[in-house]
Amino acid sequence: MNATTPDRRTLGILSVVGLAGACTMVLELSAVRLIAPWFGASQGVWTNVIGVVLLALALGYLAGARLAARARPERPLGWVLIAGALLTAWLPWAVAPVAAWLRPEGVTLDRAADLYLWGSLAAALVLFFPAATVLGCVCPLAVEIVQACGGLHAGTAGGRVLCVSTLGSLAGTFATTHLLLPDLGLRVTYLAGGIVLGGLGALVLGGALRRAGSAAALILVPAALLAPDGTRQPVGAGVRLLESAQSPYQALRVVETEGEGPLLRLLQVNEGLGSFQSVWQPEPGLLPLGYYYNAFALPPWWARAEGEWRLLVLGLGGGSAWRVVEGCLPPGATLASVGVEIDPAVVDLGRRHLDLPAGSAARRILAGWDARTALFQLAGERFDQVVLDTYANQTEIPAHLSSLEFFREVRGLLAEGGWLSVNVGGFGLEDPVVDAVARTAARAFGQRALLVRVPFARNVALIVRRGAAPPEPGAGAWLAGDRRVDSILARTAIPSAWRWVEPDTAGRVLTDDRNPIEELQRRSIRRAQEPG
Amino acid sequence: MLLAALALLVAAPFGAAQETGMQAAIRLVQEERYAQALGAAEREVEPIARAQGRVYVLHQAGDLRGALTLGREGLRSHPDDAWLLRECADIALSLHDARLGRELLERLAATGQPGSEAPLLRGYLDGLEALAQKRARALLRARWTVVLGLGAALLALMALAWRASPRP
Numbered sequence: 076m077n078a079t080t081p082d083r084r085t086l087g088i089l090s091v092v093g094l095a096g097a098c099t100m101v102l103e104l105s106a107v108r109l110i111a112p113w114f115g116a117s118q119g120v121w122t123n124v125i126g127v128v129l130l131a132l133a134l135g136y137l138a139g140a141r142l143a144a145r146a147r148p149e150r151p152l153g154w155v156l157i158a159g160a161l162l163t164a165w166l167p168w169a170v171a172p173v174a175a176w177l178r179p180e181g182v183t184l185d186r187a188a189d190l191y192l193w194g195s196l197a198a199a200l201v202l203f204f205p206a207a208t209v210l211g212c213v214c215p216l217a218v219e220i221v222q223a224c225g226g227l228h229a230g231t232a233g234g235r236v237l238c239v240s241t242l243g244s245l246a247g248t249f250a251t252t253h254l255l256l257p258d259l260g261l262r263v264t265y266l267a268g269g270i271v272l273g274g275l276g277a278l279v280l281g282g283a284l285r286r287a288g289s290a291a292a293l294i295l296v297p298a299a300l301l302a303p304d305g306t307r308q309p310v311g312a313g314v315r316l317l318e319s320a321q322s323p324y325q326a327l328r329v330v331e332t333e334g335e336g337p338l339l340r341l342l343q344v345n346e347g348l349g350s351f352q353s354v355w356q357p358e359p360g361l362l363p364l365g366y367y368y369n370a371f372a373l374p375p376w377w378a379r380a381e382g383e384w385r386l387l388v389l390g391l392g393g394g395s396a397w398r399v400v401e402g403c404l405p406p407g408a409t410l411a412s413v414g415v416e417i418d419p420a421v422v423d424l425g426r427r428h429l430d431l432p433a434g435s436a437a438r439r440i441l442a443g444w445d446a447r448t449a450l451f452q453l454a455g456e457r458f459d460q461v462v463l464d465t466y467a468n469q470t471e472i473p474a475h476l477s478s479l480e481f482f483r484e485v486r487g488l489l490a491e492g493g494w495l496s497v498n499v500g501g502f503g504l505e506d507p508v509v510d511a512v513a514r515t516a517a518r519a520f521g522q523r524a525l526l527v528r529v530p531f532a533r534n535v536a537l538i539v540r541r542g543a544a545p546p547e548p549g550a551g552a553w554l555a556g557d558r559r560v561d562s563i564l565a566r567t568a569i570p571s572a573w574r575w576v577e578p579d580t581a582g583r584v585l586t587d588d589r590n591p592i593e594e595l596q597r598r599s600i601r602r603a604q605e606p607g
Numbered sequence: 608m609l610l611a612a613l614a615l616l617v618a619a620p621f622g623a624a625q626e627t628g629m630q631a632a633i634r635l636v637q638e639e640r641y642a643q644a645l646g647a648a649e650r651e652v653e654p655i656a657r658a659q660g661r662v663y664v665l666h667q668a669g670d671l672r673g674a675l676t677l678g679r680e681g682l683r684s685h686p687d688d689a690w691l692l693r694e695c696a697d698i699a700l701s702l703h704d705a706r707l708g709r710e711l712l713e714r715l716a717a718t719g720q721p722g723s724e725a726p727l728l729r730g731y732l733d734g735l736e737a738l739a740q741k742r743a744r745a746l747l748r749a750r751w752t753v754v755l756g757l758g759a760a761l762l763a764l765m766a767l768a769w770r771a772s773p774r775p
Contacts, residue, residue, distance in 0.1 A: 130760055137767035177749050179741035190742060193749040200756035364669060503672055530669025549642050561639070568642040571665060571673035 084224045088152075088217050089239045091275050095156065095213040096243030097250065101268045102163055102210070103128045104251040106203050109166060109261055111345035112326060113174035114195035117471050118593055123192070127199040128207045135211015142212060143219035149279055152216040155209055156276030162206035164269025167262040173201050210272075214240055252323050257420070260321045314341070317428055322420030329393075329428045337363060340428055342393040342421065344467070352421065352467070353393030355429040359402025361559050362395075367498045367529045369563055370536035371396050371462045372403040374494035376555035377546050378459065380408040387458040387488065389446035389476075390465035391416040393425030397438070400462075403559065413439045413456075415449040447475050450484045457490040463497040474590040477512050481587075482519030489541040495520070497537040502603035504528060504574040507595045509535050513576040515584040524576045530566045548573045627651065632660040641668040655685045662694050671698050689720045696728055705735040 106124045107116050114120050142151040177194040214236055222232035255264040273291075317340065319328035325344045332339045342353035354362060361369050375384050384404060388396045391414030401410045416422050419442040425431030432438045441449050446465055463485070466472045475481060485495055495516065501509035504526050516539045517524035524539040527548070538545045546552040549568035554561050567573060585592060626634070628651030635644035641664060648660025658681025665674035678695035685691060696711035709732055715723050 130757075130764075134760055134764050134767070137764060141767060177745055177752070179738065179745050181738050182742050182745075190746050190749065193746060193753060197749040197752035197756070200752060200760075204756065204760070528670060531671070532669075565639045565641050566668040566670075569645050569665065569668050569670065569673075572668065572670050 082225070085221050085235075087278075088220050088224070089235065091152070091156070091279060092213060092217045092236050093239045093243030093246075094271055094275055095159070095210055096240035097247030098159070098163065098268045098272050099128075099132075099207065099210045100244045100247030101251050101255065101264060102166075102203060102206055104248060105256060105261060105264055106199065108256065108321075108326065109170050109265075110174055110195055110198050110202070113178045114191045114198065115471065116325065116345055117191075119192050120195040123196040124199045124203065127196070127204050131204045131207030132211040135208040135213075136215055138208065139212030139215035143215050148216045148219045148223075152213065152220065153276045153278075153280035155212045155216065156272050156279060159206055159209045159213075160269045160271075160273030160276060162209060163272060164266055166202055166206070166265050169202060170198075174198055256321050257323050261326075318424060320420050320424060322418050324418045324420075327418075327420055327424055329424055342424060342429065344421075353395040353425065353429060355393065355395065355398065359398040361403050361563070362399060364563070364566075365529070365531040367532055367534040367536065368395050368399040368464075370498070370527065370529055370538075371460075371464075371496050372400050372560065373536075373555075373564065374460050374496060374538070375400065375404055375408055376557065376560050377552065378492070378494070380405050380459070382408065383411045384408050384460070385456075385458045385490075386410060386412040386460045386462065387453065387456075388412060388414045388462045388464065389449070389485075390463065391425075391431075391440065392421055392464065393429035394431035395429070396462050396464055397432075398430065405555075405557070409437075411437045413441065413453065413458075415441045415444050415446050417443065417445050419443045447481060447484070450481075450488060453488060456488065458488055458493060459490055460494045460496065461485050461489060463495065466497075466499060472508065472512075472592050472596065474585070474592050475587065477515065477592055478585050478587045478590055479515050479519050482516045486520050486541050491542045493541045494545075495537075495539050495541075499535050499537055500533065501535050502533060502599060504535060506535070506599050507602065508592070508599045509537070510576070511583070511585055511592070511595050513537050513539075514580050514582055517576045517578040517580065518584045521578050523578060526574045526576060527567045528572045530563065530572075627656065629656045629660045629663075632664055636664055636667045655681070655688055655691075658685065659688075659690055659694075662691065666694065666698060671702055674698050675702065686714070687718050689715060689718045689723060692718070693722075693725060693728070696725065700728060700731050700735060703735060705732060705739050708732050708735065 103125070106128070107121055110120070110124075139155070142148065142155070145151060174194075177197050178190055182190065217236045217240075218229070218233045221227065221236055222229055225232070227235075251264070255267070259267065277287075313334055313336075314330040314332050317329040317331055319326070321327070327342065327344055329340055329342050332341075338357060340355040341351040342355075344352045354366060354368070356362060361372060384400075386397075386400060391397070394414065397410070397412055397414065400412075404410060422431065422440060422442040426433060431440075434440045441452065444452065446463070463476070465476050482495075489495065497512065497516065499509050499512055503509075509526060513524045513526050516537060520539045520541060522539055522542070523544050524537055525545040525548070527536045527538065529536055553568055554564050583589075583591075628647050628649075631647035632644040632651075635641070635647055644664045644667075645661060648657060648664050651657040651660050658677065662674050662678040662681065665671075665677060675695055675698045678691055678698065681691050682688065682695065692711050692715040696708050696715060699707040699711060708728070712725060712728060712732060715725060717723075
């Protein structure tokens with residue numbers, strides 16, 4: 076054995092370790108995206124997936140250590156990589172049957188609260204545990220080889236392997252979020268991960284196995300690419316798919332209703348649980364009863380708006396709030412609006428399918444901005460109304476967009492007498508989430524907040540003003556004098572449809588430091604499941 | 608809702624002067640004056656008509672939970688009222704509460720009144736219950752998968768950690 080051979084082998088093994096580390100992060104970061112159509116992407120689901128991967132890696136480290144005690148650790152390393160390749164590449168096709176086995180189609184959110192937590196944990200165990208366990212074997216095997224090749228101390232070999240593995244994971248993390256998922260999609264990302272691992276395994280094993288591996292790849296890769304995409308749920312009856320996409324944040328699709336009902340287009344994210352992010356109808360204006368967007372159109376009427384109505388929409392989506400408010404402004408009022416949307420792919424789909432304007436002085440779009448950071452960008456501007464539409468389902472309310480500090484920053488952007496309209500999903504006016512968010516907003520504004528039940532929906536509209544209170548439901552200033560708007564307002568004037576929340580109401584407010592919104596959401600769903 | 612509409616039609620020839628609270632509530636709902644309709648329903652002297660009127664108005668206004676709460680209150684004092692039973696069953700099923708929907712539909716059938724079989728609502732209930740059963744089975748599967756999967760993983764961890772191979 077000459078002096079250079081060990082170094083070359085060491086470098087080769089370290090390269091394998093780095094690429095395997097990258098593939099591990101591809102597996103982990105894409106995992107939630109893969110199961111999100113069935114179980115959502117809430118913090119609970121992320122916790123389950125990360126927990127399962129960590130447990131699998133722990134087991135893999137011990138299993139790898141056992142394998143490393145054999146005479147030629149290169150062989151188990153090669154087979155481990157081949158197994159990792161197969162267990163990674165099969166995931167896009169395995170997810171649909173596994174997830175459908177664990178979460179039946181048609182189950183609504185209020186009946187699926189325990190199911191999406193248990194189901195996502197079970198799905199993670201079935202789908203990701205085997206692959207992550209096998210990939211966990213790589214590092215101990217590599218440490219053994221590197222140590223033997225270079226005659227190094229165990230600590231030196233282990234340190235080098237862990238360093239390269241972590242750097243590979245780092246590269247895999249950024250590549251998955253910013254490159255692979257948006258550009259290649261889930262299916263090809265997992266397939267690419269499988270090909271890389273399979274190639275590494277064949278290289279490590281060498282000889283006849285390398286040729287066998289190449290032949291298998293020639294057959295399997297085209298077959299996998301031609302196979303039907305198992306990562307998407309079917310669109311269901313009564314709608315047709317217009318376009319689907321993957322973004323760094325979520326799976327997206329636009330569907331259009333078919334049949335006798337009104338023509339609507341829905342922008343859906345992580346298609347599970349039957350929710351939608353934006354809705355479009357051919358004419359701007361109020362949507363059919365039951366759509367919460369209609370509540371955003373009320374403040375200009377209460378304010379008897381004339382001239383320019385300056386509107387900021389946080390969570391623009393495909394522009395539903397714009398179309399509803401614009402199509403329903405009081406006579407003499409015009410809309411000047413800024414829309415903030417964190418996901419640029421949503422804006423692109425909105426422009427192609429939902430008549431979202433390309434952007435102009437009267438319709439500014441801040442795409443790729445988080446709502447909270449956008450408030451700093453907009454500092455110095457004043458708005459007549461801020462619409463907050465960033466709470467998804469009952470399980471995905473961002474803590475930093477429901478805190479006292481956040482609502483104070485929103486207040487700072489409002490003109491005196493300006494309005495904040497928030498869409499909050501909840502099960503009634505006393506819902507724990509609704510109650511906490513309303514109390515926090517009222518405290519931040521120093522004004523009483525009004526909760527209004529959206530007719531025929533489980534959404535609640537939260538309305539609070541800077542320096543004034545919203546009109547008293549049912550009082551003279553409540554009705555707008557417009558038939559379309561009053562059809563909604565009259566329905567919400569009955570006593571059981573609204574509730575005041577005073578700024579000095581006892582109870583915890585949500586802050587940046589302490590925001591138990593996840594616990595409140597669980598309590599809300601449990602409460603809704605209680606009999607009676 | 609159907610009975611309420613019939614009541615309005617029957618009462619129409621007698622003129623507005625003899626309009627009952629329920630009839631006024633129905634008229635006001637048609638005029639989209641829900642708060643006034645609720646007030647009119649609450650002025651109804653007959654307790655059962657008052658309960659029916661309040662439920663009808665809230666249901667039409669889109670306050671399903673409020674309507675169900677009032678309807679169940681009315682059913683405590685009038686447990687065999689077919690109109691309230693049907694309306695509450697309809698709302699309970701709209702809210703996907705299959706357990707309550709079944710209870711109300713069984714009570715409705717027991718009244719033996721015309722239309723008490725409510726085949727449409729029963730069909731919807733069957734669908735909801737089938738879904739609930741699928742959900743319960745899926746939850747059981749998920750829990751067993753978690754218990755078995757985590758149990759096996761922990762056992763494997765302990766076995767591997769316990770029996771480490773010494774370097775030869």
